[in-house]
Amino acid sequence: MASATHLLTDELDIVIPTIRNLDFLEMWRPFLQPYHLIIVQDGDPSKTIKVPDGFDYELYNRNDINRILGPRSSCISFKDSACRCFGYMVSKKKYIFTIDDDCFVAQDPAGKPVNALEQHIKNLLSPSTPFFFNTLYDPYRDGADFVRGYPFSLREGVPTAVSHGLWLNIPDYDAPTQLVKPLERNTRFVDAVLTIPKGTLFPMCGMNLGFDRDLIGPAMYFGLMGDGQPIGRYDDMWAGWCIKVICDHLGLGVKTGLPYIYHSKASNPFVNLRKEYKGIFWQEEIIPFFQAAVLPKDCTTVQACYVELSKQVKEKLGKVDPYFDKLAEAMVTWIEAWDELNPTGPGAKLANGKAK
């Protein structure tokens, strides 16, 4: 594989949600400067966000989102990092890497800085193996392969849609766990990438995430969180449950493991508890819902799958709380907005700027 600084620079956008100056990018400069950034400014749009010199970027604040989406901007969360998904929608690239602004470059056990983006690209460019577990983890990595007993018919794998990276230092714990274990730090560097098997859900964290926008983009909706909503900190979880059900249906893969980033600062567990409170109850009903969700065979596009899922959310989760009715509607609005900004069909490639 080519040197990291030249990998897919024309085909990948980096999406960063933020409310502050992006000083954290200084540390990432050797790895991220060759790429285009899409900055989604959350909160007060009159505030100026400083971006370190030399980075190529576009920045959208709330006024921009309202102007571009009009009434459909209601589907984009405010005062919550869930707003990042607006960046996925306006990107014209095939791949997205999204990262939080409190995430620094991790070191591997030998002390070498980890090029997280390079590893995400490796994960996304190699197939996934969702139908059977390989005990030596990702069989496509150097020095690994399929082990004895792995069916040969499954060794071609399936396209990888999502690469979920992990975090050293501050682990991604919920508020109750943060409260109980305030001093716990993740120091275990697990040198593995693996496919999450078909039929298995996982808690997808948005802090350090890569995905193939062409394969799964329209399902990467981070829901209604934050300002005016009864819940927060479930934006990435919601997206993770949706994308996993759709990837399973469409025969796409989701990988987790490497790369690590260094997560610098724990968020306030009391604030988090307030945001998560309802989610702690709701997830007990949401997860069985997603575990049981079946998509009809005629749903062959991500959009069709997502709209179908929105109907099932309304029907099955609407009973849990009226919030899910609103969310189901926002899922449809999101798809409408996505399709408006990303037209398909004859001439679409030209119209949406993808043509060279």
Added chain:
Amino acid sequence: MASATHLLTDELDIVIPTIRNLDFLEMWRPFLQPYHLIIVQDGDPSKTIKVPDGFDYELYNRNDINRILGPRSSCISFKDSACRCFGYMVSKKKYIFTIDDDCFVAQDPAGKPVNALEQHIKNLLSPSTPFFFNTLYDPYRDGADFVRGYPFSLREGVPTAVSHGLWLNIPDYDAPTQLVKPLERNTRFVDAVLTIPKGTLFPMCGMNLGFDRDLIGPAMYFGLMGDGQPIGRYDDMWAGWCIKVICDHLGLGVKTGLPYIYHSKASNPFVNLRKEYKGIFWQEEIIPFFQAAVLPKDCTTVQACYVELSKQVKEKLGKVDPYFDKLAEAMVTWIEAWDELNPTGPGAKLANGKAK
């Protein structure tokens, strides 16, 4: 957890199939000497197997197997390490650790010898999480926990029935992969243990394996392999598919990952190809069979599950090759022999020697 040399010494047997002197135990002495060994001698019963001084062991050769099981000895393979499962049957202990005689003590990345048995015990004594994937791997390890978004109702986990360990140096490849990659060595020490999700099958290797005999023992049958059979090297695979389907049905967990052993010597790929040849074709039908297998709710014991599975094997795989009719019958014979040597009900604990 207490010092390794005192962990469960009264509750665990080490089962070793072999055709040669057990010199390899010298290296394991600090870790394994406190335990009782069950040696299953394969091949010529007139040969004497030397066991290093100081080890407490019982040894069974083919004459012993024939004498103890009578006509039912037909279910125990000959001239194949599948014979090891006889050791599981005659053990009276709760836990089994089985290891091949070409496996040495591995070193962790810091150069410290890995106490494989201690890690298997840790794996078996902590719960498994088959219903939802935890991205920081085993949540019960020191320094780890359940991540944000993991349902609280699932954090109790389920009992762990099987601990599947891995191999540094010579990876457990099939003959075609051995032929293609003769020089590949596994040097990647992945510091992780994880639960194989419910509904997902995996290739279980018998080289370095721990399990809870009380929970899953009767399903740990290594099939008909070797002498007089059309196939070899699928003994552990067969057991792995069976135990996974039964663990999923009974709500038991299967973990894989740590501990590593150092696998010293690749077996001959040409010999292996001859043994595996039919299996390479058959596994393409066996795996969909196991993926689709459903056990009735009234199968609430391992024995009942296993006998039911044998019926399904006969019905569905008998068409693939008459071998599977024989195998299905051997599965029933195995359960009959197991139950004879391991009686249950009033007085059984006394009768089978488990009482203190």
